[in-house]
Amino acid sequence: MTALIQARRNAELILDNLHEGIIAHDLNRRIFFFNRAAETITGFQRDEIVGRDCHEVFPDRFCRSQCSFCDLGSAPTLPERPYPLAIKTRTGEIRHLEMSVVMITNFLNSPAGIVASFRDMTREYELTSQLVDAEQFAGIIGHDPKMRELFRTIRDLAASNVSVLIQGESGTGKELVARAIHEQGSRASGLFVPVNCGALPENLLESELFGHVRGAFTGAIRDKKGRFELAHNGTIFLDEIGDISTAMQVKLLRVLQDGILQRVGSEATIRVDVRVLSATHKNLETEIQAGRFREDLFYRLCVVPITLPALRDRADDIPLLARSFLKKILAEEGRPEIILSPDVMALFMAHAWPGNVRELQNVIRYILVRCRGELAKPHHLPPNFLKSQPRPLMTVNNQVQPRRDRLNVEAVRQALAKTENNRVKAARLLGVSRATLYRFLDKHPEL
Structure with a gap:
C-alpha cells in the first residue's frame, strides 16, 4: 500500500512540473485531477474544484463547442486532434489555449473519463493580433x-x-x-x-x-x-x-x-x-x-x-490583390513571371469594379490567356473592361498614352526584381526612358 501511495505521489509530482495544464474528470464530469499549470492558467485552485462538476466550475464549458459530455446519456465522441479555444479565467480574463483530449480507460478497457492537456497560447495570439x-x-x-x-x-x-x-x-x-x-x-x-x-x-x-x-x-x-x-x-x-x-x-x-x-x-x-x-x-x-x-x-x-467594403472603397489594395492573383495563377500554370504594365495598373485604379475582388481575379485570368510575353498591356484586357472605364483615356492607335504618373511603385519594384536591378533593362521593360525611371527612383528612395 505504501508503494502504491508513493507511486501516486510521484505521478502527481511529475504532472505538477509540466508546463501544460492537465485536467481530468470521470464520466459524470467530476474533476479528480487538476495540476499546478492548470491553476496558473485558469486562476482556479485545485482544492476548490476537485470533486465538482466541470460545467459547474466553468459555466461556459471549458471545452466550449468540443465538449463531449454535454449529454451524459450518450457515448462521448472526442476530438481527433488538438484544437484552439478561448476561456474565461476566474478573474474574467480571456486566455487562448490549445487543447488535446484523450479517453481514460479502466482495466477492462472501458471508458472511465477523460484527461485534457492544454497550453496557454495567449501570448502568441496577441502577437498575431498585433x-x-x-x-x-x-x-x-x-x-x-x-x-x-x-x-x-x-x-x-x-x-x-x-x-x-x-x-x-x-x-x-x-x-x-x-x-x-x-x-x-x-x-x-x-x-x-x-x-x-x-x-x-x-x-x-x-x-x-x-x-x-x-x-x-x-x-x-x-x-x-x-x-x-x-x-x-x-x-x-x-x-x-x-x-x-x-x-x-x-x-x-x-x-x-x-x-x-x-x-x-x-x-x-x-x-x-x-x-x-x-x-x-x-x-x-x-x-x-x-x-x-x-x-x-x-x-x-x-x-x-x-x-465588407467594396473593392472601389479600398483601391489601395488593388495592386496588392492583382500581384497576388497573378503570382498564384502563374504558379498554378507553371508559367514564367509576367509584369502588369503601369498603363494596365492605371486602368485598374480607374475602374469601378462592380464585381469586386472576383471580377479582378477574372480579369487577371483573362490577361494570362491573351498575354504571352513578359509585360501585360492594355490590349490584353477584356474588351468589356475597356468599354466600362468611367472616363475617357487619351489614346493614339488604341494605346494608353504616357503620362507623368504612369509609373507606380509596384510596377517598378517588379521590373527591377525581374531584371536583377538593371535599371536600363527595367526602363525598357516598363516602356519608359531611362531618365523617366531615374526621376521616379529619386522620388522613391525605398526602391
Whole structure:
C-alpha cells in the first residue's frame, strides 16, 4: 500500500512540473485531477474544484463547442486532434489555449473519463493580433485600414460562438470571411459546411439543409444527412440567406431557436450543435419592411453584423490583390513571371469594379490567356473592361498614352526584381526612358 501511495505521489509530482495544464474528470464530469499549470492558467485552485462538476466550475464549458459530455446519456465522441479555444479565467480574463483530449480507460478497457492537456497560447495570439500591417490574414488579402479592422473583428468573433451576418456586394469575399471565422475559432476541428441558399429551389433546399429519409419523395432511395447534421460541432455558412422563402424561414427559425431538426419525411427529432454564419448582398432591414423576411429570424442570424467594403472603397489594395492573383495563377500554370504594365495598373485604379475582388481575379485570368510575353498591356484586357472605364483615356492607335504618373511603385519594384536591378533593362521593360525611371527612383528612395 505504501508503494502504491508513493507511486501516486510521484505521478502527481511529475504532472505538477509540466508546463501544460492537465485536467481530468470521470464520466459524470467530476474533476479528480487538476495540476499546478492548470491553476496558473485558469486562476482556479485545485482544492476548490476537485470533486465538482466541470460545467459547474466553468459555466461556459471549458471545452466550449468540443465538449463531449454535454449529454451524459450518450457515448462521448472526442476530438481527433488538438484544437484552439478561448476561456474565461476566474478573474474574467480571456486566455487562448490549445487543447488535446484523450479517453481514460479502466482495466477492462472501458471508458472511465477523460484527461485534457492544454497550453496557454495567449501570448502568441496577441502577437498575431498585433500584425495589423500584414498583407493578408487567413487567406484574405488587404492592407487598407478597413481590412485591418476586419481582421481584428474576425479574431474577436473567432473567440465567440455568436451568429454572424456578413453583408456586402457580390464578389467581396463573404465566404472567405466566414471560413476565416470558423478556422480561427474553437470549432476549427469540426466541418465548415457552406450552402448557397439562392441556388436551390425551396423543395431541394429543405432536403439539403435538414436531410431526408428513404421514400420521402421520388428519388429519395436512401436516408441522407442534411447540411446541419454534417456541421454538428462545426459551422454552417448560409450564403444568400436573403433569397429563401418565408416558409423556409419558419423552418430555419425553429432550428436556430431550439437546435432541433426533422429530416424531410420523418417525425423523429435530431439535436445539433452548430454555429451559424450567414451572408447576403441584400439589405435585410429593407426586406423586413417589405414583408419578405422575418424580423425574428433576422435577429437570430444577425447577433453581430459585418459589412465588407467594396473593392472601389479600398483601391489601395488593388495592386496588392492583382500581384497576388497573378503570382498564384502563374504558379498554378507553371508559367514564367509576367509584369502588369503601369498603363494596365492605371486602368485598374480607374475602374469601378462592380464585381469586386472576383471580377479582378477574372480579369487577371483573362490577361494570362491573351498575354504571352513578359509585360501585360492594355490590349490584353477584356474588351468589356475597356468599354466600362468611367472616363475617357487619351489614346493614339488604341494605346494608353504616357503620362507623368504612369509609373507606380509596384510596377517598378517588379521590373527591377525581374531584371536583377538593371535599371536600363527595367526602363525598357516598363516602356519608359531611362531618365523617366531615374526621376521616379529619386522620388522613391525605398526602391
